[in-house]
Amino acid sequence: MSKFKKRGFVRRTEEPYKINEKIRAQFVRVVGDNADNEIHDIDSARRMAQNQNLDLVEISPKADPPVCKIIDYSKFKYEQKKKQKEIKQKSQKTVVKEIRFGPNTDDHDFQFKLNHAKGFLKDGAKVKAYVHFVGRTIVFKERGEMLLLKFAQELEDLGKVEEMPKLIGKRMTVMLAPKVQKAKS
Template sequence: MALPNRGGGGRMNPRFNRQPEPEHRINERIRVPQVRLVGDNVTVGVYPLEEARKIAQQQELDLVEISPNADPPVCKVIDYKKFLYEKKRKEKEMKANAKQSEVKEIRFTPGTDDHDFDFKAKHAEKFLKDGNKVKAYVQFKGRAIMFKDRGELLLLKFAERLTEAGVLEGMPKMEGKRMLVMFAPKSQKKPVTPAKA
């Protein structure tokens, strides 16, 4: 049996079609009697709104409300598109920097063999060279906790292996049933080769 057509024909709801509101009120959207004006080539002070708009127009810039809750609201004379571009660029940079300082984990057991050790060391070197921190730990299960010294030796050997790429942030320490160390990336400075005579 066919279901009755409820109408609507799959049209988008017009409420969701509207352009998003700009982050700041600018130019004609500012609706207050007076504003505190700031910006380059501007005498800072309180101005009637119309006068502030004229000052922005004379410089072929925008009047942008940057602190709407101040009394009176603070407006800046700037190129709004450039302002938004700079803001986005800074946010992108901050995200990139936040991404760089991720902590990558490398897990060992007291019985990790040489092949596995090398494989994990190569991964850790890559993480450090990419700007990430590395947390290396030895997981002890059951009676393996008796081999704490073996775990410590393994982590110190690992630290020695990573001296080119990372800096050890402290000696191995126990946290519950794991012994761990942290490595921070070394600043990527190329060694200076002495000039030949």
């Protein structure tokens, strides 16, 4: 048993909206399907909600006067959760695909990796292409930069360069983001 339960403490999650008796304003604007969209004193607004066996919920506390809605509070909370869930699902998660080159990558390998990058960009993923310099190949920095610039140039119709090639440690990287497809009318 936790020390909170022993002493009689109960943790409550605070409600995001004030309802019924918790509303402290003297006058409120009552809106909703079964309301007249007018300003009422708080007692008459509570009576209106009580007569309909519903709750008076303060939706916009910062308005002057505060805006309240006559609705079933549990149903309202459920709909709010549902909306939040939909918004979360619609937000797109960015996928970054990496393509690795060496400073001495030949044309066939380059074309093979280029085709993969085209597919990634068409699917809406970002592409991070990098040249990894191992050992003494660091002396071929120019070759790596030329390779990445050629790569970006080949993909300019599908993607735009977010970051120009830059050397970080033993890697020279370039970032490409997919171009937004224009809807055909």
